[in-house]
Amino acid sequence: MAIPIPSRMLFIDGEWREPVNKKRITIINPSTEEIIGDIPAATAEDVDIAVNAARRALSRNKGRDWASASGAHRAKYLRAIAAKITERKSELAKLEAIDCGKPLDEAAWDMDDVAGCFEYYADLAEALDAKQKAPVSLPMQTFKCHILKEPIGVVGLITPWNYPLLMAAWKVAPALAAGCTAILKPSELASVTCLELAEACREVGLPPGVLNILTGLGPEAGAPLASHPHVDKIAFTGSTATGSKVMSAAAQTTKPVTLELGGKSPILVFDDVDLDKAAEWTLFGCFWTNGQICSATSRLLVQESIATEFVDRLVKWTKNIKISDPMEEGCRLGPVVSAGQYEKVMQFISTAKREGATILCGGDRPQHLKKGYFVEPTIITDVTTSMQIWREEVFGPVLSVKTFSTEDEAIELANNTHYGLGAAVLSEDLERCERVTKALEAGIVWVNCSQPCFCQAPWGGNKRSGFGRELGEWGLDNYLSLKQVTQYTSNEPWGWYPSPEKPKL
Structure with a gap:
C-alpha cells in the first residue's frame, strides 16, 4: 500500500516556513520512477535566516539559552525526540524506503538506530555536567587550573541520501547534546524523513532556532551554509569531491570541518x-x-x-x-x-x-x-x-x-x-x-564480519576518506570547545616588576 508523502516547508526558528523563492524540488520514487511529492528548495537567503535563528537560540548572554542550559536539560529533549522516532518507526521506515529505495527491513533497522543514537547522546549530555571544571595538575602551587567544555557554536550539518535520517542523527544528536544550535541540510535526493525529524522537534517543544532543517540543492543551499561567516563549524558526509569543496568553502572563515567521505574498502x-x-x-x-x-x-x-x-x-x-x-x-x-x-x-x-x-x-x-x-x-x-x-x-x-x-x-x-x-x-x-x-x-x-556499526564506537577514516571521527564520545567532542581557566591563588604579589610605591634596592 502506498504511503502519502507529507507536504512540508522549511523548518526555521521552530516554525514551518516557505522558502524565499517559493520553489520546490520533485521527489521521484526510485522503484517506480514516479513523482510522489516535492520538498522546498532553500537558497542562500533561507540559509541566512536560519543561521540568524540559530545564533539567537545559542546566545550565551541570556542565561536561559541552549548553550548555557545543563546537559540534563538538553537530554530531556533528546530523549523526547527518540521517543517520537520510536512511536513513528513503521511510518518513517516506509517513507525512507520509497524515498531512497532502501529495503523496508533495513529502513526499520535504521529507525531503531536513530532512536538509539538520540538516547545515547542524551546519556552523554547528562554526563557532560559532571565533567565541567575538570582540574589540571600544575607544577606551581600558586596557580590552579580547570577545563570548561563549551559548545562550539552554530554548526552546519550536511548529510547524504543513503542513510537519510540516521546520518542526520549522527550529527544532530551530538551537536544538540553539546549545546550547539544547528542547521541541517540533507541531500535533495532523500530529505523526507529529515523533515519528519523537524516535526518531531516541533512536537516535543524543542526551543525555536535550536535545530533548523533546510532542504535544497547543494550549490544553492549547502554551499552558502559551508561558507557562511556566522557558522562556527561544518560536519559533512558525502563524496570526496564534494567534501573538498566544502573544506575549501569553510577555509574562507577558518571554521573547523569534520569530513566523512568516500571509500574503496x-x-x-x-x-x-x-x-x-x-x-x-x-x-x-x-x-x-x-x-x-x-x-x-x-x-x-x-x-x-x-x-x-x-x-x-x-x-x-x-x-x-x-x-x-x-x-x-x-x-x-x-x-x-x-x-x-x-x-x-x-x-x-x-x-x-x-x-x-x-x-x-x-x-x-x-x-x-x-x-x-x-x-x-x-x-x-x-x-x-x-x-x-x-x-x-x-x-x-x-x-x-x-x-x-x-x-x-x-x-x-x-x-x-x-x-x-x-x-x-x-x-x-x-x-x-x-x-x-x-x-x-x-x-x-x-x-570476521563487515559493516556492523554501533553508536558507541568511533567512525571515520583517513587519506581521501576524510578526517575527524563521529559517534561515541569522539562524536560529542566534535561540537565542544575546550576553555582553559587558570587562576592565581597566592596572596603575595607576582613580583616580576618593581612596585613604584617601594624604593629601589
Whole structure:
C-alpha cells in the first residue's frame, strides 16, 4: 500500500516556513520512477535566516539559552525526540524506503538506530555536567587550573541520501547534546524523513532556532551554509569531491570541518574460513544498502587456494538475493537512489568490460523489473589494480575480485588505495587477524564480519576518506570547545616588576 508523502516547508526558528523563492524540488520514487511529492528548495537567503535563528537560540548572554542550559536539560529533549522516532518507526521506515529505495527491513533497522543514537547522546549530555571544571595538575602551587567544555557554536550539518535520517542523527544528536544550535541540510535526493525529524522537534517543544532543517540543492543551499561567516563549524558526509569543496568553502572563515567521505574498502578472505559464513559477510559488506555505503567492502581479496570454490559460492549466494520493490516482504536489494546514480553504476560496469574484466554475474537490469533504477548485484573478476572498477568508488552493488597468495601480498593490495575508511579481515586464525588489523590503513577494521556499526564506537577514516571521527564520545567532542581557566591563588604579589610605591634596592 502506498504511503502519502507529507507536504512540508522549511523548518526555521521552530516554525514551518516557505522558502524565499517559493520553489520546490520533485521527489521521484526510485522503484517506480514516479513523482510522489516535492520538498522546498532553500537558497542562500533561507540559509541566512536560519543561521540568524540559530545564533539567537545559542546566545550565551541570556542565561536561559541552549548553550548555557545543563546537559540534563538538553537530554530531556533528546530523549523526547527518540521517543517520537520510536512511536513513528513503521511510518518513517516506509517513507525512507520509497524515498531512497532502501529495503523496508533495513529502513526499520535504521529507525531503531536513530532512536538509539538520540538516547545515547542524551546519556552523554547528562554526563557532560559532571565533567565541567575538570582540574589540571600544575607544577606551581600558586596557580590552579580547570577545563570548561563549551559548545562550539552554530554548526552546519550536511548529510547524504543513503542513510537519510540516521546520518542526520549522527550529527544532530551530538551537536544538540553539546549545546550547539544547528542547521541541517540533507541531500535533495532523500530529505523526507529529515523533515519528519523537524516535526518531531516541533512536537516535543524543542526551543525555536535550536535545530533548523533546510532542504535544497547543494550549490544553492549547502554551499552558502559551508561558507557562511556566522557558522562556527561544518560536519559533512558525502563524496570526496564534494567534501573538498566544502573544506575549501569553510577555509574562507577558518571554521573547523569534520569530513566523512568516500571509500574503496577491502575485504581479505583467508583460506581457513568457513566458506558460507565468509560468503554471507562478503555480500553483506558490499550489497547492504543497495551497495550505496561509503564503507562498502567492495574490493574482495581472496586467497588463491580457495578462490575458485569461494567465488563459485559467492555467485550462488548472490543469485539467491531477492531484488524487488523495497516495500515487498523479504526484499534484500532495492534500486539505487536516482536515474543519475543508475547511469553512473552502469557506466562503471561498462568500463570494466571494456578494460578486460569479466562480469561473472549481474551487470544489468533485473529482467523482471522493467521500471525503477535497479542494478543486479554484480561480481567482477579478472580485475587489475589499474582498472577504474578497482580504484574508484562505485556506490552501487558491485563487487570486484582479486586473489593473493601470502598475507603480506594481501596487505599490500589492500592498502594500495587513496582511501582509508573501512576494511575487513576474515580468518579463523585470530593472531593473523590481529597482525593484519594493525597493518591495514583504515579508520575502521572488521574482524570476521563487515559493516556492523554501533553508536558507541568511533567512525571515520583517513587519506581521501576524510578526517575527524563521529559517534561515541569522539562524536560529542566534535561540537565542544575546550576553555582553559587558570587562576592565581597566592596572596603575595607576582613580583616580576618593581612596585613604584617601594624604593629601589
